[in-house]
Amino acid sequence: MSAAVIRQGSSVRRIGAMLSRHFFLIRKSWPRLFSFAYYPVMQLLVWGFVTQYLGPQSASQGVLQAVPGILLTGVLLWDVLVRGELGLFLSFLEEMYSRNLGNLFVSPLRLHEFVIAQMLMSIVRVVIGSGVALLVAVVFFDLNVAHQALGLSLCLGSLLMFGWAVGLLANGLVLRFGLGAEEIGWAIVFLIGPLSGAYYPISVLPTWLQTLAYALPTAWAFEAMRAALIEGRIAWNLLGVSMLLNVGYFVGCAFLFWRFVESGRERGLLLQMGE
């Protein structure tokens, strides 16, 4: 019977279908699209004016000359981490709010395809949000990082990957504990903010906090960012450690997410998740 209608499924097609679900939503909601860039740009403007205030005072003081660029690049890369996490988390919440998870879980969509679609959506959010913020930084605050594009792109990749890991954990928590855990999902990425060293070197932290910080890939990525901007080099060693930690965190969080889904399957939560 069905041969005339189905059996054309593929991973790419299912991931494409999930992406189309989000694009349908975005294209009819300009406020939603606007919100992608709103927060990064506002954040960038605040820090941009801070650097203008600091700029004249640091202009002739050696390494401090690089401070405005470090701060603005830190703002942009921190936002990549946040967008990366929220890209997964918000896509997941969309399904929860609309009580659509049950439909998805009984469709041929595989769990990894669901996650890949969310990661691709987070890239879209990063490109739009951080892209506009970068443009503002270049045009209004004379940020010039083109000479370190490769090194900074690697930092960006590392931070985005960690954002995905945190997003998976946040999604798993909401799946396991319901929308009551939504606040944790929003807040979780900011918990690591003080330890990540986006705006200052890890060495300024108390020694015991440094140990914690270096357990995070973000600390290594932002150190690599400073090496690129201050020393003009790609810090392969720092980036390597960051990536290795990232792989560990991503695998761990993906496993936890899978376990939370399976736990939901045990407890009968999958068909009834939603507002």
Place this chain on the structure above:
Amino acid sequence: MMSTPRLGPSQSSGLSGSAAIAVRDLKKSYGAVDAVRGISFTVAPGQTVGLLGGNGAGKTTTISMLLGVLTPSAGSIEILGLPLATNRYDILPRINFTSPYVDLPKRLSVTENLRVFAGLYGVRDGRKRIAELLGELDLTEVADRPYANLSAGQRTRVSLAKSLLNSPELLLLDEPTASLDPDVGDRMRTLLENYRKQSGCAMLLASHNMAEVERLCDDVIMLKRGEIVDQGSPAALLAKYGRDTLDEVFLDISRAATA
């Protein structure tokens, strides 16, 4: 008015004798609470079976296990001749469901929602299939309307359109006409009858509407506290209990078991 439904392809199901559903000793426990207590039943290809029972009887739990979104505590499930535990992704493209526990994204239009699911189910020539279903379910006029702006009856029909997108060989229907007025409910039942005739699809229907069960089902499974307490065709059950309606049979069984 709805047009005469031609919801499915005219070919036979091709199940070649395998049961559409074969359940053996199925159990589901939540801690000390047994929601389903070792039930066994089969649904033949092209057959419609009703799953009846009061609240908490285990209907939705059973359907959830058949859909693979709830892990059984014990027992086995075969769908379309394949063990569900090991063949979930071979089975899911061939079945579909409707349930009051799920909904569709409200800001997306009817067509957009169906396009997403056509992609997920790998429907060949999805646009054509969607246009057919919209026409057959009398939804063409609201095709571009956001799902949120539809009436309850229209939403139910969209949900049914979603469940028919992949021309399923097995449909699991959890209270498909709940909250519909009698007119729309009757139309839905007609659509389901026609789809079954045209496609040879098997259906498992959980419902509290005994008239609906009587009209659509070849066989009825009566559940009480997670156990099958009786089973048979509607006519056989009416004769056995000496009643005129399944409503009365339902009350007899549920009150007898409570006493």
